[in-house]
Amino acid sequence: GNSVTQMEGPVTLSEEAFLTINCTYTATGYPSLFWYVQYPGEGLQLLLKATKADDKGSNKGFEATYRKETTSFHLEKGSVQVSDSAVYFCALSSTDSWGKLQFGAGTQVVVTP
Amino acid sequence: DAGVIQSPRHEVTEMGQEVTLRCKPISGHNSLFWYRQTMMRGLELLIYFNNNVPIDDSGMPEDRFSAKMPNASFSTLKIQPSEPRDSAVYFCASSLGGGRDKDSPLHFGNGTRLTVT
Numbered sequence: 001g002n003s004v005t006q007m008e009g010p011v012t013l014s015e016e017a018f019l020t021i022n023c024t025y026t027a028t029g030y031p032s033l034f035w036y037v038q039y040p041g042e043g044l045q046l047l048l049k050a051t052k053a054d055d056k057g058s059n060k061g062f063e064a065t066y067r068k069e070t071t072s073f074h075l076e077k078g079s080v081q082v083s084d085s086a087v088y089f090c091a092l093s094s095t096d097s098w099g100k101l102q103f104g105a106g107t108q109v110v111v112t113p
Numbered sequence: 114d115a116g117v118i119q120s121p122r123h124e125v126t127e128m129g130q131e132v133t134l135r136c137k138p139i140s141g142h143n144s145l146f147w148y149r150q151t152m153m154r155g156l157e158l159l160i161y162f163n164n165n166v167p168i169d170d171s172g173m174p175e176d177r178f179s180a181k182m183p184n185a186s187f188s189t190l191k192i193q194p195s196e197p198r199d200s201a202v203y204f205c206a207s208s209l210g211g212g213r214d215k216d217s218p219l220h221f222g223n224g225t226r227l228t229v230t
Binding site: 051 | 144161216218219
């Protein structure tokens with residue numbers, strides 16, 4: 001079956017530091033990959049997505065590249081801000097999943113001034 | 114453009130009481146999902162609907178949980194009777210996808226925080 005593994009948190013870093021959150025997946029076929037962000041007290045929001053191998057998703061300074069050879073979709077941001085403090089979820093959807101998303105466990109990111 | 118609307122935002126109830134959570138999906142979306150989030154288990158998919166029809170309810174924890182979608186603009190998740198272990202944040206999400214569509218993202222509501230004492 002499909003599965004998503006992402007690095008455990010919390011990840012604590014200073015403002016303007018470089019952020020990487022690792023995500024690897026197991027899936028049949030060619031899934032679509034997503035990163036969602038959850039701010040305190042809110043629902044999950046789509047951050048970016050990639051639907052085929054070598055696609056790069058980007059939004060708000062965040063980027064992730066769909067790497068089929070390593071089954072990975074790592075999230076990166078070059079210079080984080082305090083407002084990026086949140087929980088980040090990696091997720092996948094496949095053609096046999098009826099639009100369901102398989103989520104990773106989430107990684108909490110704390111950015112300090 | 115209204116997003117997914119859930120009500121109530123917070124619900125506190127006593128064990129044994131019936132709880133009903135409500136969701137209005139984004140207009141035009143044809144798939145609706147109910148998730149539960151806890152610290153211990155993370156995000157769990159409870160049930161999802163496509164074109165108002167329940168497709169998979171294998172995530173529903175037990176018979177105390179039931180969900181309905183009487184029309185394209187409204188869904189309910191009911192717990193009867195409620196128990197303390199049902200305390201969690203319940204999210205509703207909708208999407209344009211379903212079937213073999215894998216590219217459509219889910220749009221989440223802000224959730225209902227349920228506390229059962």
